[in-house]
Amino acid sequence: MAETLCRVLHNDWVNDTYKHLIVDAAHGAARAAPGQFFHLLCPVIGENAPFFRRPMSVYRIDKAQGRLEFLYKIVGRGTTTLATLAPGDELNVFGPLGRGFRLGADRKHIVQVARGVGLATLAPVAESAGRLGIRTTAILSARSPEHVMSADYLRSVGAEVVAVTDSEGTSDAAAVERRVRSLVERDGGDFFVTCGSNRLLRLLQRLGAEYGIGGEVAMEQPMGCGNGMCFACVGSFRNDEGGTSYRRVCWDGPVFDLQEAIAWST
Amino acid sequence: MVDMSVRIGGVALKNPVMPGSGTMAEGLARVMDLNRIGAIVTKTVTPDRREGCPPPRMVEYKDGSLMAIGIPSQGPDYYIAEILPHYRSFDTPLVCSVSAPTVDAFGAITAKLSAPGVAVIEANISCPNLESDGKAFGMDPEASARVIRRMKASTDRPVWAKLTPNVTDIAAVAQAVEDAGADAVTCANGMLGMAVDVENFQPALGNITGGMTGSCMRPVILRMAWQVARAVKIPVIGSGGIATARDALEYLMVGCAAVQVGTQNFIHATAMLDVIDGIEAFCRRKGVARVRDLTGAMRPRHGLREGQAA
Numbered sequence: 001m002a003e004t005l006c007r008v009l010h011n012d013w014v015n016d017t018y019k020h021l022i023v024d025a026a027h028g029a030a031r032a033a034p035g036q037f038f039h040l041l042c043p044v045i046g047e048n049a050p051f052f053r054r055p056m057s058v059y060r061i062d063k064a065q066g067r068l069e070f071l072y073k074i075v076g077r078g079t080t081t082l083a084t085l086a087p088g089d090e091l092n093v094f095g096p097l098g099r100g101f102r103l104g105a106d107r108k109h110i111v112q113v114a115r116g117v118g119l120a121t122l123a124p125v126a127e128s129a130g131r132l133g134i135r136t137t138a139i140l141s142a143r144s145p146e147h148v149m150s151a152d153y154l155r156s157v158g159a160e161v162v163a164v165t166d167s168e169g170t171s172d173a174a175a176v177e178r179r180v181r182s183l184v185e186r187d188g189g190d191f192f193v194t195c196g197s198n199r200l201l202r203l204l205q206r207l208g209a210e211y212g213i214g215g216e217v218a219m220e221q222p223m224g225c226g227n228g229m230c231f232a233c234v235g236s237f238r239n240d241e242g243g244t245s246y247r248r249v250c251w252d253g254p255v256f257d258l259q260e261a262i263a264w265s266t
Numbered sequence: 267m268v269d270m271s272v273r274i275g276g277v278a279l280k281n282p283v284m285p286g287s288g289t290m291a292e293g294l295a296r297v298m299d300l301n302r303i304g305a306i307v308t309k310t311v312t313p314d315r316r317e318g319c320p321p322p323r324m325v326e327y328k329d330g331s332l333m334a335i336g337i338p339s340q341g342p343d344y345y346i347a348e349i350l351p352h353y354r355s356f357d358t359p360l361v362c363s364v365s366a367p368t369v370d371a372f373g374a375i376t377a378k379l380s381a382p383g384v385a386v387i388e389a390n391i392s393c394p395n396l397e398s399d400g401k402a403f404g405m406d407p408e409a410s411a412r413v414i415r416r417m418k419a420s421t422d423r424p425v426w427a428k429l430t431p432n433v434t435d436i437a438a439v440a441q442a443v444e445d446a447g448a449d450a451v452t453c454a455n456g457m458l459g460m461a462v463d464v465e466n467f468q469p470a471l472g473n474i475t476g477g478m479t480g481s482c483m484r485p486v487i488l489r490m491a492w493q494v495a496r497a498v499k500i501p502v503i504g505s506g507g508i509a510t511a512r513d514a515l516e517y518l519m520v521g522c523a524a525v526q527v528g529t530q531n532f533i534h535a536t537a538m539l540d541v542i543d544g545i546e547a548f549c550r551r552k553g554v555a556r557v558r559d560l561t562g563a564m565r566p567r568h569g570l571r572e573g574q575a576a
Contacts, residue, residue: 001296003534041533051326051480052533094535224324224331225532227293231309231335232324246317246338251293 001095008089009067011082015146018073018117019083020059023091026066032058034124035100035218035255038068039226041092042078043085053094054078055223055250057195059120060127060153068093071120071149097226098254101125101193101216107134111180111189112159113204115141115171118196121218123150125193130158137183139164141171141197177203184211191215198263208258215258221249236262268549269556270542272304274501274524275449276424277359277385279304282557283514283542286505286528287363287388287428288335292352297535300356302542304524308349310363310390312339313375320472325461330480330507331529332459334473337365337390342378350383359385361426369409373416380421387423389413389448392430392455404430404455407442414446424449426503429494431457431483436490437497444498452503452526453491457483480529481507488516495521495562509537511544518545518557519564 006023014020032038039053060069074083085091103110103125110129114122119140129136136159142148144167151161162179164171183189184207192204192215201217208215224230228251237252237260239245244262247253270281284305285294291309300306319336326332340348345362353360362384366372376387391404391413403409410427417425427443429436431454440451456477461470487506495502504517505526514525530537549557 003297003536049328051328051331052324222322222324224333225293225535227291227297227535229289229291229293230324230333230532231288231318231338232333234318234321234323234338246321251291 001097003092003094005090006068006093008085008087008091010087011085014071014149017147018071018149021070021072021082021085023068023093024066025068025093031063032061032068032096033100034058034061034103034128035121035216036096036098037226037250037254038070038093038095039097039223040078040082041094042081045081045084048077048081050078050081052224053226054082055097055220055226055254057121057218057254058096059123059150061124071117073117094226098250099252101128101218101255103128103132103134105132105134107191109135109137109183109188110191110193111137111139111183112193113139113141113176113180113200114195115197115200118194118218119148119150121195122193123153126154126159127157136160137162137187137189139176139179141165141176141200143167173199173203176200177207180204180207184213189213192258193217194258196220201258201261201263205258205261205263216255217258217261218255219249219253219261221254223250226250235264238262268546268554269558270546272523272558274503275386275426277305279359279524281542281545282518282524283538283545284361284503284524284526285531285538286526287361287390288337289528289531292349294531294535295352298539300353300358303358303538304542305359305361305386306353306356307361307388307526308345308353308363310337310339310365311342311345311375311379312337312365313341313367313371315339315341322470322472323476325470325476327480327482330478330482332461332471332476332478333456334471334476336473342375345379346381350381354383361386361388363388363390363428365390369412369416372413373420376417376425377420380423384423386426386449387417387421388426388428388452389417390428390455392428392432402430402432404428404439405433407439410439411442411446414443414448418447426450426452428452428505429454429490431455431487431490431506437493440494440498440502444500448500450501450503450523451494451498452505453494453522454487454506457486479507481509481513483507484513484516488520491517491522492520508541511541511548514541514545515548515560518560519562521562521564523558523561
């Protein structure tokens with residue numbers, strides 16, 4: 001794990017909200033496991049001077065071609081300057097970092113439920129599960145059909161895809177709950193993974209407890225070092241003693257046990 | 267061949283570069299060889315278990331950051347059982363940073379942590395995120411001296427005192443801890459600051475106030491290091507906004523014998539290696555045989571005219 005200068009190969013819009021960044025990581029950064037992240041040194045451009053790096057989970061890890069892909073939404077200074085990178089530019093990438101998903105081969109059918117940029121984080125899970133011969137169904141929640149970005153990719157790695165959207169009125173909690181219940185009761189769903197939505201996290205926690213099904217969630221938090229040293233990125237998690245403790249999202253996660261995670265309030 | 271070794275308060279270091287307390291953890295060993303740095307400095311241990319400050323813990327600026335971490339600590343037993351073993355395989359001296367709410371507790375934790383594998387105890391009398399409105403022992407020369415006297419009586423290890431910059435006369439505090447027996451002083455910790463999240467009408471940090479660190483602090487802390495170095499005979503370790511070898515050289519030239527790299531470790535995990543290599547290259551370029559000859563090497567300007575050789 002190290003700091004690497006990667007050449008940008010592609011950095012384009014996929015719709016009106018998200019950009020798709022591909023970098024050449026032939027030096028070995030492409031060893032990342034699903035759920036791990038890279039800490040990106042976003043360039044300083046004019047008034048936008050990101051001081052710390054920005055953590056970003058991997059969307060695709062192309063080991064064969066030595067490429068890393070990221071899917072991101074422009075939300076602040078870091079992603080604003082990241083969006084200006086053009087093919088041929090260099091990007092300083094630190095990683096892979098953090099603890100990723102634990103995909104035991106004993107799983108039969110992983111049910112992944114993601115929203116927003118969480119779609120990117122969960123895409124490598126489907127790819128890995130496919131290689132391990134584990135069936136995956138991905139419920140992708142988005143504002144509109146054009147914001148469902150990873151459906152084709154997920155299908156290409158063997159996942160079954162269910163897209164639900166706000167604009168079509170199919171993404172409400174009750175509808176998603178019916179889908180998940182059906183996957184568990186009729187199709188042998190035996191593991192939940194999620195990212196990107198408190199509402200979906202709470203739903204899967206409730207259903208996981210009810211059915212006795214385990215799961216994992218990838219958490220997001222602004223980070224300082226990304227390497228467990230600064231303790232800036234802590235969040236509250238349920239602990240063994242029935243209380244809560246702060247844990248470092250970068251070091252103890254970013255992937256946590258589904259039931260240990262605590263949905264944040266907003 | 268430049269002699270990079272220095273001697274700080276009774277301990278021989280292979281070079282004058284080490285991390286600031288709270289800016290390295292076990293993860294750093296995955297990124298670089300800890301045998302290359304002058305010392306390993308671990309995060310402050312407190313007698314009690316502490317969760318630290320509620321998030322958000324960090325605000326960033328163009329050239330620095332404001333952090334309120336609040337010394338999360340698992341206590342001394344955990345430190346000895348779980349943290350120390352990570353560093354056993356390195357031949358780099360280990361500096362154990364401690365803090366405590368009372369003089370007695372400072373003595374007790376110092377005794378407890380004078381364990382095999384600990385070369386130095388650094389007293390964090392300066393962390394601005396402790397309770398009582400950010401006040402700390404380090405804001406009062408007498409209280410600082412009491413802490414150091416008690417620590418010296420509780421251990422056979424060298425004791426370094428990490429000063430707080432949140433004082434009017436830092437040299438007076440440095441003199442007080444020197445008189446109390448400190449083997450070295452570290453200058454300095456973060457400067458108290460705060461920020462407001464105006465969109466939401468609330469403090470930006472969970473703790474309201476935090477410690478300002480990073481390059482923006484360097485001119486201020488450098489000035490303090492210069493004042494401290496003139497006031498004491500014990501070695502001074504400069505710590506404030508050091509990101510490059512050039513920054514470290516400033517601290518050495520104003521009188522520091524060693525430096526701590528802090529916030530920069532969060533951005534470039536191998537920053538200390540660049541600082542070490544850069545200092546060595548500077549010495550070669552300037553014909554300096556021993557890095558310790560740089561300590562206090564800043565020359566007075568008066569009496570010199572432009573273009574006149576020194």
